[in-house]
Amino acid sequence: MDNKDNYKFNEEIRDALWKNAERGQDIFGEIKFRKNNKRNYFKMFLKVILFMLIAALSGGITANYVISKDKLQENISGDLTQSKLEEKNKDIYSNSISEVTRKVSPTVVGIIVKTSGGEETPEVSGSGIIFKSEGFIITNYHVIENATEIKVKLSNYKVLKAKVIGTDAISDLAVIKVEASNLPVAKLGDSSKVNVGDLSIAIGNPLGEQFSGVVTAGIISALDRKVNIVDKKTGEQTIYKVIQTDATINEGNSGGALCNINGEVIGINSLKIGSATETSGMGFAINTNVAKEIISDLMTYGKVIRPAIGIYGVAAISVGNNGIEGVYVQEVVSGSGAYKAGIMPTDIITQIGGVGVKNMEELSNILDKYKVARSVQCKVQRNGKYKDISIILSELKAAN
Structure with a gap:
């Protein structure tokens, strides 16, 4: 079939279709309807895909912005928190010594003794710590050794006579008592929780006219340090297990309190033990867990039964x-x-x-x-x- 015949054939079909349409048969309408549906479906599909792409892109941009903003806020907040923490720690450290001193000093007393020679020491022999409000005080044995009379000076400068309740030369501890009531009491802490590097504060009372107390500070240098003391009279050797600190232990705070940052007494200072080392920067204290057991025996028996x-x-x-x-x-x-x-x-x-x-x-x-x-x-x-x-x-x- 040539092109003319082909054209003629197509014209006949077109005429027939229009004739059929005139008779009420909407053939073209039906065909056109189907073609439009496909086109609409395709357009709708493209719109959905385009919407999804735009939504995904927008969501990604928004999420990235939110995350970046949160990270920025977190960093800023973290920096502020760290700064505040460092500032707070600095304040705690700078104020801790004065705060501990304020808390513990009222419980630390000065001790003056009269020896067998009949002369009263012009200055304090040492310090003591009030551990019961009824006037019970723990101190070093060497502070009251050979004393014929003992006087205690409280933080309010009131002077009271004291009597010996019990002594233990081996541990260098003693308990004495004054007639008083409602005295401030030191809190004896748990020395087993002390760590090397912890802040340590030694508090004593020299009773001098120019001083109301002696406070020295340092760190805990060692735990359970063994120090061998030889009694010059008997030659007997005693091994002390003590806390070592670089806080100075002098005549004013021997028998006084070694405290932690919370104001708890973790040791009883001892100049006698420290002087045996003949080395500066090395102070020693009898840890409170050992002292508690000794105090109990001294209160009950007047001595330590070993x-x-x-x-x-x-x-x-x-x-x-x-x-x-x-x-x-x-x-x-x-x-x-x-x-x-x-x-x-x-x-x-x-x-x-x-x-x-x-x-x-x-x-x-x-x-x-x-x-x-x-x-x-x-x-x-x-x-x-x-x-x-x-x-x-x-x-x-x-x-x-």
């Missing part, structure tokens, strides 16, 4: 080709539990209470868990053979 087996010994040396760990008995105290049980010089105590010991310190630490008059089992090496010996503990006699 158990002992009744020997003088040293760490065992090698015997023959075999090294023996234990306590080498140098001397047995006459009438003691060890004496009655048959312990002899040159014996080596390797165990006590089922626990191995290497020296007198370990032996004493184990005995502290027992009461006087209780029985304790010891393993002893004698002439190459081991024996189990039961010892009745006696009271350790301190040279006061």
Whole structure:
């Protein structure tokens, strides 16, 4: 079919369709309706896609703006918070010493003693801490040692006579009492919570006319520091486990309070222990957890009752080709539990209470868990053979 025929054929179809339309058959209308629906669907689909793209783009831009704004606010807020925190810490540090002093100083007293020579010391011998409002005061034993008369000067400058309740030369602690009531009381803190590097404040009362107290500050330098003190009269050695601080402990605050930043007493200052080191910048204090137990005994018995087996010994040396760990008995105290049980010089105590010991310190630490008059089992090496010996503990006699 050529192009003319083709054109003619198409014209006939068009005419026929129009004729059919005239007869009420809306053929073109139907075809046109379907074509418009497809076009509308396509346009609607494009609009939805376009809307989604615009929404996603807008959402991304908005979210990014909000996040950036939040981060900026967070950074600004964080910087402000950090700045405020640093400022607050600075204020706490700068005010803590004065605040602790204000809180604790009323509980710290000065102590003046009259010695056996009959002369009253012109200045304070040391300090003390009120731990009961009825007038009970803890101080160093060496502060009141050999005193025939003791006077206490309160923070309000009132002077009262004091009597001795109990003393313990081994721990260098003593309890005295004045006749008074409703006195300010120091809070004895938990020294086990003290950490190296913590702020430490030593407070004492020198009683001088020009001074109402002595306050020194530093940090906690060490915990459970062992200091060996030799009694010049008896030659007896005592090992103190104390808190070390670089806060100065002088004659004014020996027997006074070593405090933490909260104003709690964590140690009883001791010049005697500190002077044994002969080194500046090293102060020592008996920790309050140890002091509490001693105070309890001093209040109840007037002394500290410590158990002992009744020997003088040293760490065992090698015997023959075999090294023996234990306590080498140098001397047995006459009438003691060890004496009655048959312990002899040159014996080596390797165990006590089922626990191995290497020296007198370990032996004493184990005995502290027992009461006087209780029985304790010891393993002893004698002439190459081991024996189990039961010892009745006696009271350790301190040279006061």
